[in-house]
Amino acid sequence: MVTIYDGKPGLSRRELLKRGSIGALLVISGSAVISPEQAWGLETSALKPETMATLIQMARDIYPHDQVPDKYYAIAVKGHHETAAKDPAHKELIEKGIAELDKKAGKGGYRGLGWEEQRVALLTEIEKAPFFQAVRGGLVVSLYNQKEVWPIFGYEGESYSKGGYIARGFSDIEWL
Amino acid sequence: MAASFDLKNDGVVVIIGSGAGGGTLGNELAQKGIDVVILEAGARHEYEDFINDEWDSFAQLAWKDKRTTSGDWRVAKDFPNLPAWIVKSVGGSTTHWAGASLRFQEHEFKTASTYGKLEGANLLDWPITLAEMEPYYAKAEAKMGVTGTNDWPRLPGNNNFKVLKAGADKLGYKECHTGNMAINSVERDDRNSCQQTGFCFQGCKWGAKWSTLYTEIPKGEATGHLEVRPNAMAIKINHDASGKVTGVVYADKDGKLQEQKARIVAVAGNSIESPRLLLNSQSAKFPHGLANSSGQVGKNYMRHTTGSVYAIFDKPVHMYRGTTMAGIIRDEARHDPSRGFVGGYEFETLSLGLPFMAAFLNPGGWGRSFTTALDHYDHMAGLWIVGEDMPREENRIMLHADEKDEHGMPIADVHFDDHPNDTAMRNHAYKQASALYDAVGATRTFPTPPYPSTHNLGTNRMSGKAEHGVVNKHGQTHDIKNLFVSDGSQFTTGAAENPTLTIVSLAIRQADYIAAQMSAKTI
Ligand SMILES: Cc1cc2nc3c(=O)[nH]c(=O)nc-3n(C[C@H](O)[C@H](O)[C@H](O)COP(=O)(O)OP(=O)(O)OC[C@H]3O[C@@H](n4cnc5c(N)ncnc54)[C@H](O)[C@@H]3O)c2cc1C
Ligand code: SF4
Numbered sequence: 196m197v198t199i200y201d202g203k204p205g206l207s208r209r210e211l212l213k214r215g216s217i218g219a220l221l222v223i224s225g226s227a228v229i230s231p232e233q234a235w236g237l238e239t240s241a242l243k244p245e246t247m248a249t250l251i252q253m254a255r256d257i258y259p260h261d262q263v264p265d266k267y268y269a270i271a272v273k274g275h276h277e278t279a280a281k282d283p284a285h286k287e288l289i290e291k292g293i294a295e296l297d298k299k300a301g302k303g304g305y306r307g308l309g310w311e312e313q314r315v316a317l318l319t320e321i322e323k324a325p326f327f328q329a330v331r332g333g334l335v336v337s338l339y340n341q342k343e344v345w346p347i348f349g350y351e352g353e354s355y356s357k358g359g360y361i362a363r364g365f366s367d368i369e370w371l
Numbered sequence: 372m373a374a375s376f377d378l379k380n381d382g383v384v385v386i387i388g389s390g391a392g393g394g395t396l397g398n399e400l401a402q403k404g405i406d407v408v409i410l411e412a413g414a415r416h417e418y419e420d421f422i423n424d425e426w427d428s429f430a431q432l433a434w435k436d437k438r439t440t441s442g443d444w445r446v447a448k449d450f451p452n453l454p455a456w457i458v459k460s461v462g463g464s465t466t467h468w469a470g471a472s473l474r475f476q477e478h479e480f481k482t483a484s485t486y487g488k489l490e491g492a493n494l495l496d497w498p499i500t501l502a503e504m505e506p507y508y509a510k511a512e513a514k515m516g517v518t519g520t521n522d523w524p525r526l527p528g529n530n531n532f533k534v535l536k537a538g539a540d541k542l543g544y545k546e547c548h549t550g551n552m553a554i555n556s557v558e559r560d561d562r563n564s565c566q567q568t569g570f571c572f573q574g575c576k577w578g579a580k581w582s583t584l585y586t587e588i589p590k591g592e593a594t595g596h597l598e599v600r601p602n603a604m605a606i607k608i609n610h611d612a613s614g615k616v617t618g619v620v621y622a623d624k625d626g627k628l629q630e631q632k633a634r635i636v637a638v639a640g641n642s643i644e645s646p647r648l649l650l651n652s653q654s655a656k657f658p659h660g661l662a663n664s665s666g667q668v669g670k671n672y673m674r675h676t677t678g679s680v681y682a683i684f685d686k687p688v689h690m691y692r693g694t695t696m697a698g699i700i701r702d703e704a705r706h707d708p709s710r711g712f713v714g715g716y717e718f719e720t721l722s723l724g725l726p727f728m729a730a731f732l733n734p735g736g737w738g739r740s741f742t743t744a745l746d747h748y749d750h751m752a753g754l755w756i757v758g759e760d761m762p763r764e765e766n767r768i769m770l771h772a773d774e775k776d777e778h779g780m781p782i783a784d785v786h787f788d789d790h791p792n793d794t795a796m797r798n799h800a801y802k803q804a805s806a807l808y809d810a811v812g813a814t815r816t817f818p819t820p821p822y823p824s825t826h827n828l829g830t831n832r833m834s835g836k837a838e839h840g841v842v843n844k845h846g847q848t849h850d851i852k853n854l855f856v857s858d859g860s861q862f863t864t865g866a867a868e869n870p871t872l873t874i875v876s877l878a879i880r881q882a883d884y885i886a887a888q889m890s891a892k893t894i
Contacts, residue, residue, distance in 0.1 A: 257737045260746060315738060331737055339729035339745075340426055349749025350691065350725040353423035355576045359566030360529075365693035368530040370686045371537045371811065 223248055230265060237269050241280035246293045250275060250330065252306050253296070256314045257331050258338055262347055271338040275330070285329075292326030373592035373599070376408050381632035383408050384885070385619050386639055387605045387648065390463015391874045392858035393639030394583025395514075397599070398591035399882030405889065407597045408631055409588075410621050412604040412640075413460035418585055421466070421574030425726045428573035432466055434459040436776055438643065442766070442787040445820045449734035454785040455674075456823040457641055461601050462584025464641065464825070465871070466574045469696035470553040470581065471719055472517045473868035474508050477501040478706055479714075479759065482864045485706060486713040491790055492761035493671055497863040498835040498844040507876035515553035515581040515875065516560060524556045525549045526565055529693030531720045534684075534752040538807035539700050546701040550719070553581035553872075554694065560586065567693035569722070603629075606780050608636055608652040608661055608854070616661070616854045622778045635853045635885065635894060637846075639878075642672065642827035642860040646768045647783045649831065649841075662848035662856075665838050668831055669769060671762035672785065673865040674824035676793040679721055680801060681732065681753040682808035682816045683744065688752045690722040696755075697722075703758075703803065704867045712795040715867045716758025718804060723753070731822050744817060752808065756800040757826070759867045761790035768830050826870050831860040845884040846877060853894045857881055 222229045223244040228251070229236040239247045247269075254268040279286035297304035299317050308314045321327045338344070345352050354360050376383050384400055386393045389411040397409045413432075422428045433456065440447040440454045447454070458464040478485040480497040488494075512520040519525045526549045528536065539547035554571075555564045562585070563577040571580055578585050591597035602624035609630065610616045618632040638645045646669035650660035660668050700718040707715070723731060725748055733741055744751075766788060770781035789797075801818040808816050834840025837849035846861050848854045857878050859870050866873075888894045 258742050259739055260742055262746070331735075335730050336426060336726070340726045345725055348725050348745060349687070349689070351689075352724065353570065354568050354692075355423050355566075355570070359568040359577070360692035361565075361567040363692070364689065365529045365567040365569075366527060366533065368533050368688060371533055 228269065230269070237273060237276075239276050241286060242276045242289060246290055247272070247276060249293050249296070249305050250289070252314070253318070253330060254334055254338065256311060256318060258334055259311065260347070263344055267338065267341055267344050270341060271334055272330070274333060274337055288326055288329060292321075292324070292330075295326075296321070372595055374406065374595050374597055376406060376598050378629060378631050380406070381617070382406060382634050383632075384635045384637060385410060385631050385633035386637045386857065387619065388412075388463055388639035388641065388644070388858065389461050389583060389588060389599055390458070390639065390641060390858065391465050391583065391871045392878050393637070394462065394465065394587045395875045395878035396637055396639065396857045396882055397597050398583075398587035399879055400885065401591035401594040401596035403882065403886045404594070404596060405886060407591070408633075409597070409599045410603040410605050410619060410631065411461050411599060411601050413458065413601065415461040415599070415601040416466075416574075418574060418576055418578045418582075421576050423568070423570040423573050423576060425573065425724045428570075432458050432460045432574060437774070437782055439771055439774065439782065439784045440786070441784070443789060444787045445734070446823050447787070449820075450823050453823045454787075455643055455827050456825050457827065461588065461599060462582045465582040466584055467572050467825075468580075468582075468871060469571050469694075471696050471699070471869040472512065472515060472551050472553045472872040473717070475501065475504070475866040475868055475873055476704065479864065479866035480504075482714070489713065489761065489792065491763060492792065493764050494762065495832070495834060495839055495863050498833055504873075504876055504880075507880045508872065510879050511872055511876040514586075514879075515872070516555050517551050517553050517872070518556045519548070519551045523559070526552060526554060526556050526694060526697070529567060529690075529697045530688050531690035531693070531722055531752050532698035534688055534690075534811055535698050535700065535718070535720050535754060535807070538811045541810035542803070542807050544700050544702040548699065549697060550699040552694070552696070555579045565694060569691050569693055569695065571695040604778060605640070605648055606651065606778055608638075608648065610654065610656065610661070610851070614656060614851060616851055626778065635855065635889075637855040637857045637881075638831075639857040641858055642830045643768050643783050643785060645856060645858055645860045646830040647770065647780075650770050651780055662831070662841050662850045662854055664850050665834075665840060667839070667841050670764045670767045671829040671832050672766040672768055672787060672827070673760050673762055673829040673862070674787065674821075675826045675828075675865055676716060676756065676758040676760040676796045677821040677826075678756045678797050678801060679753055679819040679822075680756070680804035680808065680816055681744075681751050681819055682805070682813035683747045684750050684752065684812060685814055687749050689749055690720075690752050691724055695722055696720060703800065710799055712792045712799065714759035714792070714796065716756055716796055716800050717867055718800070719755050719757060721753050721755035732817060732819055734820070744815070754804055756797065756804065757867065757869060758796045758800065759865050760793045762829055762832070762864055763788065763790055826859070826865070828859045828862040828865050828870060831856045833861045833863045846881045847884070855881065855885070
């Protein structure tokens, strides 16, 4: 699961990125969600940083791929923060949706639930709701259309620039 | 050099749409010295401009204008505004298509007499027979370079095909090969041979796959008798007091309305747009739309009984390498009611890239049951089911009651319910395909629901009698002599085979007819 560390305000992003030793996969600091280990960060000005962190966890629970690093889930939900910045209705949809999810989860909130099954049970309850549909629907494209994740699934993508697959294994199956 | 005709030139044949039907008809007429203007709603992208990336290519080529849907098909729920996956671009859906080019079987031209009466199915015999079509099928195959005809070798089988073939052998299927594909297996017609790039659905960047975009259209243009006008969306067909059509009103690239005068109009916008245009051309004289005295315009919408089966194996397959439709099994295409349904279906290999697989494997699906399937993407093989579906009057294209597009034209509303025969056929095919993959050692199989329709048929159907359909055996409307339909909407019934070879054959045949009628001065 996505391990999140709520950083002390005032710790600069640069400093946090330097402190790889911090151990957490994600650090929420001021207006940023940061992964010190993998040296990437996501500025969140429209949505609350906690909301972004929960969205990332939710994205992983919707489309769990244990071999796919958090970074790609974070990139996949980034669009919500961009849309929220422009569209107050979208901002409300997401903030309210996450708040309700946290409420359902009880003390500790959604991210406080330790098992994927527990979180998925909550998601199943809201599966038909516009909030869930907006998050899931967007993810189908924003997660799987990242060229960087394709190799993780063994998908090689375009081959025209390399002359097609004609000399690159289009009929190399051996086990039949 | 490509021609350029004046808007007031009323001697030209105006064709709406530049895809399989329109592009072919345009070239065939131009070769005979007849002046043609093709109005094409989409832009012109040459094959070097194609993008080998599923979503980017979709954005570049697909018809994305809003449509609405209803009915019991899953597409209406999962893709309510995308009933069909077709193209808006010069070349039409022949830019996206996979290239499978099969002749219909004899009985498929005579379904009413072969299948008998079937509750809820509006079956009708075609007014033409296989024997009449054969010479035109031969011309179309020669034009398109169909493998396995004219001594052109079939394509080599890729990994996905080899899995299919191994399963077919285990199940005792006899007719399994790499298909009859309008894809160059050898260099011909000044075009490359297939390099097994695997992006046939995104437009073939090698030009190995036949598309009107880089075959019919430039050949027609070279005669000096053909003008293709891109970004020209036809909105209404005008007629005179006698009921003859006189021109086509279209929105040009700036959205400005123009009228191109015409001696003859041929509609080839694919089976959703063609009836939409005829219905939208209603007038005081034709209050129910043009050529609609039968009331059949827009009805009998067919989309083939489809579905896919993907399977996961314990060892790698890499199905996405090489031609998308890399092989076929034809044994189930026969008519054999002992299986619990009339008509038949084909199995054809199919592969989607990871982005489309995520979108289409189980639309709306999520959680581990879904993601563990994708985790084994490179261990997957897959096939597509394409079978004959039953025409139904209720399955139809209508003008939306209040939603309009940017040009003020009512958008298309598409209603579709499966006939029980369609459902029985699909379930049979799911079972057979799962058995096929199990026989090769699949560890998991996925009966995947139909995608938005790639085959759209029947909405201006051909009939012997005027009261049963919209056009006669030449695609000429029963009601208006100088108005033709030249795309898959002419199909009386859908057959089990992919439609394009038949669309192209009909267009070649129609060109002969139009030329003869023009010289006889009957139109
Ligand atoms: C992914 C995919 C794979 C396919 N694979 C196969 C296959 O292997 N074998 C097979 O036989 N078939 C296949 N098909 C189907 C095949 O592409 C179609 O059957 C065929 O192209 C239909 O021809 P058409 O002339 O009816 O329409 P299209 O080829 O779709 O052409 C219609 C054209 O008309 C234009 N148009 C529409 N309305 C207007 C208007 N009002 N004004 C101006 N222009 C307009 C459109 O923009 C379009 O360019 C496939 C289709 C897809 C999408
Ligand atoms: S596989 Fe062959 S036909 Fe398909 S896109 Fe590549 S070169 Fe073209």
